Amino acid sequence: MKLARFKHAEKEQLGCVVAQQIIAIPETLFSGTMPALLNQFEVFKPQLEQLISTANSPLDLHQVQLLAPIPQPEKFIGVGLNYADHIAETGLAIPEFPTLFNKQSSCVTDPEAPIYRPHISDKLDYEGELALVIGQYCRNISAAQAPQAIAGYTIVNDVSVRDWQIKSPTWTLGKSFDSHGPMGPWIVTSDSIEPHNLDLKTWLNGELRQHSNTCHLIFDCYQLVATLSSVCTLKPGDVIATGTCSGVGVKMKPRGYMKPGDVVTIEIENIGRLSNPILQESENNSFISQRPVS
Template identity: 65%
Template sequence: MRLITFEHQGRQSVGALIDDRIIDAAADPELPGNMIALLTAGAPALQRLQQLATDPRAAIALDQVRLLAPVPRPGKFLGVGLNYADHIRETGLATPEFPTIFNKQTSCVIGPGEAIHKPRISDKLDYEGELAIVIGRRCRHVPLDKAASVIAGYTIANDVSVRDWQVKSPTWTLGKSFDTHGPIGPWIETSDSIDPHNLELRTWVNDELRQHSNTRHLIFNCYQLIATLSTVCTLEPGDIIATGTSSGVGVAMKPRGYMKPGDRVRVEIEGIGELCNPIIEEPDTRCY
């Protein structure tokens, strides 16, 4: 099942996408109205949502809604660096013996079709197409063989990076957290639908294919990442873990392949769909 957050006639809701129809959770007053609450409610809520598919009052045509980030403000947005062997080779860095984890501030999250801002302060704007895990239930100290059970599903993430700001801090957080630099979507593909460790991943900038790999090449797979992270902190419904990117990033190209206003970046993952975002100049949004 594909879980979505959407806007329709000025109203925000959650639901499921079935074929070209949106099944609106708002048609059932017992269902939560936001994604974190829906995931927290667990399997019974998802079953009720699926049952709504037979109710014509719950259906909205896909072309009548605007898809938003499936989790508009996750509690945590965690990233994994250097998690594909081909990407490690292009960086010239050593293969890590332990996952390299960083934070993306959740204010960076945007949805499909929303614009990524090229910061006024830098022109080193890069893309990183990634498979992202969406946590489905509160968990801590999850053993490797139970990790699949805490995953609600998977979505696409673009770990947009401002490379000169990334190296300013050893944690990478500054260069990973600019506003609009966390596109996710277009929906959550529930974990019963796909094998996360054998998915083709491609990233295009305009019509140029920049990245092409498969999630089977992850150094630390989805379950290993959950086991590691849940040893440290409680994972909660709606938390996002972007699992890392493959080779082909702009910083490794000669000349550099940074994104610029007027470009469009598209990340496609087999079994999930595609996430497409235009690039624009950062607008004047000063607020003080």
Template identity: 50%
Template structure:
């Protein structure tokens, strides 16, 4: 199923998207109103949502709601860098021996259709189209062969980066965490609908120009290896977001530079998931 966090008539809650309509959980006592609580509830909440879907009731046209990020404020947002060989080549860096993670702060997260702000302090605003997954179970020391069991589902991420601020420190964190620099969405596709997350086409457009065109099978470290690696160090919890890296084609490596400008729109499409699109505006 495609799980969403949405706002309708000034109330925010959980739902699912079916055939262009929102299955609204309003009034369903077995379905928590927030995504973190929903994921924590596990199979009980999923079963209740499936029953609601099967009932054919509680439907709202999709265009009448405002989508938020599926997980509007993740407890942890971990992103990997240098995870596609073609992107490593365009940066001139060497292949990492270990997965190279950094953090994005939860306050950077926005949803499909919300505006990415070009900050007042920099014009070096860049996009990075990525597959992301969301943890569904509290876990530690997960083996690669068991990692799929702790993934709730998959979504699309735009690891928007303020390139000059990114280089202020080796952690990259500040330049990766400006407000609005974490678009996620449009929904969370449950893992059962993505049989192989390592064979999905991923494309990024800026306005009508195709900037990135790759396949998730080109990742150096796959999703399950990321879970196994991270869970050796830390407890992963429901709602944690892990973004899996970007392929070649980022704006900073174009000639001339392809930085984002107000008035443009970034559109990322991943097969089996959908489209995440966000306009760019000047920071108010």
């Protein structure tokens, strides 16, 4: 099942995506957040299936604005150096333990929303990635138990500002600029997808830059959940982006960085497509405010 957040007629809602249509979940059925729905998915699954089978007024996808399925994950964790082909292009050794870093949740943005090239750097790079979304609270679980804790899968573009990435050993600064965490277009629930045999492609302006398969992950989804849960409690709505394959812009000759006017698109088999345009950030964007500024 595909679960989405979307906006229609100025109202944010949850819905089920079927083909090129979306069926809104009525508040009389469920009125909580996406993490709460994922946490209770098995309880609501029969009712959602009935909703899908009896829906008489679905909306076409072009009528709605799709939103990031998890807008503010408590934990947004990235994985580096998790495909052998990507490691080969970096010239680094294959890690014996996952390379993990944080992306700040304020970087999350929606499908089709702009990715802004910051005015302090022009080294803006893409990283097409499969991401898993936690659905159950878990701690100290094994890789064999991990599937029970994963609610589903989505696409993340782990946008990276390469010079700022190397300023800090944790990589967090270069991974967390505002708008540098596109996510979506929806979550495919784990009962309807095999995460470790999915074709992954990334295009920049229609040019195929990345092409691999999740079967080549060094540390698979279940191993990553087991590793992280040995340290901290994972919670519904936590997002783990599993790493990128070869073909990133920083390793091209000449460099293949994204620039204003570009469009980056990531496609993962059995999930969908995530596409975002690149815009230049204004140099006059500083503010201090009592409330969020869009």
